[in-house]
Amino acid sequence: MKAGIIGLPKTGKTTIFNALTRGEQSTDKYAPPSLEANIGVVQVADERIDKLSELYKPKKTIYATIEFHDYPGIFYKESEVSENALLADIKNAEAFILVLRGFRDEELEGLFPLGTPIEQFQHFQEEMLLYDLIMAEKRLEKIELGYKRGVKTPAVQIEEKALLKIRDFLQNNNPLINLELNPEEEKAIRGFQFFSAKPMLILINCNEDNINAWDETLKTFTEKGYYAYTIAGKFEEELSKLENEEAQMFMEDMGISESIRDRLTHWTYQLMGYISFFTVGPDEVRAWTIEKGANAVTAAGKIHSDLARGFIRAECFQYDDLITYGSEKALKEKGLFRLEGKDYIVKDGDILSIRFNV
Ligand SMILES: Nc1nc2c(ncn2[C@@H]2O[C@H](COP(=O)(O)OP(=O)(O)O)[C@@H](O)[C@H]2O)c(=O)[nH]1
Ligand SMILES: [Mg+2]
Structure with missing residues (x-):
């Protein structure tokens, strides 16, 4: 999956990206904005995969991953360069991580005054909704x-109906993530990749000594339905350069229980409503990502399209049961080894093996 780190300029996006990827991209205060994204792939930590790997001793152990794209700042005043190409790329992300500047830096405030995190959010959201609105209006004009x-097919009429709802919603300052469309309408407008229709996580990037000062602000965001967290970007960037043991010591001092990688990957999973299922064997132990509520055929399709096409049954057992009873054989004796059909809803921690025939 691909998550875009976005926000106004100089909010600490690249600093957070470096902390996540142990990267060394420039975070020079005076550097002009780059025009391209930094891209990094981060493993989704999962103790269960570690345990399964111990049990099966496979040749390969594969964790789920998230690809983070760190984009240059957008939506800041009148930009000289056209943001169109950049925005077209950003829209391909499945989720957004919006970084707001909560740390104080007099110089930066002189160069790029942004206001409080709430003001930054409001500004960003206005621009985002405007962008979506323009896209909807352009298409409506074309349809007209x-x-x-004399081109008036039923398909176009469905699209128009959806776009009119969208326009209305945006004009009332509502992000499209809260708009409910029927499946037909949903399908008709999917290609637009509206900005405000994507899940978005909010991070307030602050100094390590005033993390708790943001509780009220976070509440404002969570009350609006957002997942919102504080993060001490620069501190985390420095931590990421240390050896594990040393980093652990600093984290304990700060009362941080998980690394920034673990926190951000887990938050992103939560944002997307993702769960993990596993495949195991002597060759490979592997974690797969799937949306909560997906069925066994969809899960099979994640592994390979042939498995979905020729799906017969899923052999299935639960990770927790395996750990409790120690072996697949013991699970079979207990009746915890199941055969499930196409409509079975996959649960977090399911271990699947797909029987198929093509
Ligand atoms: N004090 C402080 N400075 C930060 C923090 N995060 C980023 N900065 C500084 O802000 C400037 C811009 O950071 P950068 O990550 O390049 O921002 P971007 O434009 O959003 O990618 C750099 O000088 C960073 O050192 C932070 O958490 N605390
Ligand atoms: Mg940057």
């Missing part, structure tokens, strides 16, 4: 033109 020329 088509009607005049």
